[in-house]
Amino acid sequence: MKLYSAPGPNSYRVRIFMAEKGIELPIVPIDFGTREHKSPEFLKLNSLGQVPVLELDDGDVVTESVAICRFLEALHPTPSLFGADAKSQGKVEMWNRRMEQEVFATMGNVVLHTDEFFKERQTQVPAFAEAQRQAIPVKWAWLDREMSDGRPYLAGDEFSMADISGMVTLWIAEVFDFEVPATLSHVQRWSKSLHERPSWNA
Known part of the structure; x- marks a missing residue:
């Protein structure tokens, strides 16, 4: 392969x-x-x-x-990154979709509608991009509230595919200067743990 x-x-x-x-x-x-x-x-x-x-x-x-x-x-089923049982699989899928749709897609829409690379791919709507840009802090605040229960990873106690989607979301945030508010302690804690994983540099 x-x-x-x-x-x-x-x-x-x-x-x-x-x-x-x-x-x-x-x-x-x-x-x-x-x-x-x-x-x-x-x-x-x-x-x-x-x-x-x-x-x-x-x-x-x-x-x-x-x-x-x-x-x-x-x-290669071990370690499981999509969940080892029915409940964890449901949680991983749920949080992977939430990360993609709520946070990653919001940032992605800004890039798609402003970046020169995508100009020929679609009709860019700057006003939509600006609305999505303003929504980014709101999305991070929502995630911070969700993680206020103290769990280490999106879907629970175990690192999963949902966190990998989180890693690429955080990467996009850095590349395009979409600030993750410093006041969001739960998101910042989670972000720090992901940055420390060796796979961050993959």
Whole structure:
């Protein structure tokens, strides 16, 4: 197997997952600058022209970062990052979706509607971007209230896929200067613990 990867949160999410699992795969770097992801050769792998892409030994492919992680989890079930039983699996899925939809997507909308890289991908609406930018502190405040019970990780006592999505969200926040309010002690505690994991540098 080999992983087609490029700079960005979705590729980063898979690389963090692999690092947490101790999985090593050949990495094929894709150059956004030359639009390699839109080349005829790459579009044969993923018609959407997006990374990451996991190419299997039989030539088949799995795309979408969480789908790739689920595939790898099935091959390497320990340590479990999607939950070890029904309750934990439900909690991990719940918090992974919440992190993606409530926090990551809010930041992502600002980037999608302001960054030059995405100008040809969609019609950018600056007013929507500004509204989403103003919502970012509100989203972090919501998460801080949710974590005020003192749990160490999003889905409970164990690090999970939800926290990996949190890591790429925090990374996006740093790259694009979306401040995580210093007054949010529970989010700051959680963020510090994630930054200290070796996989942060994956």
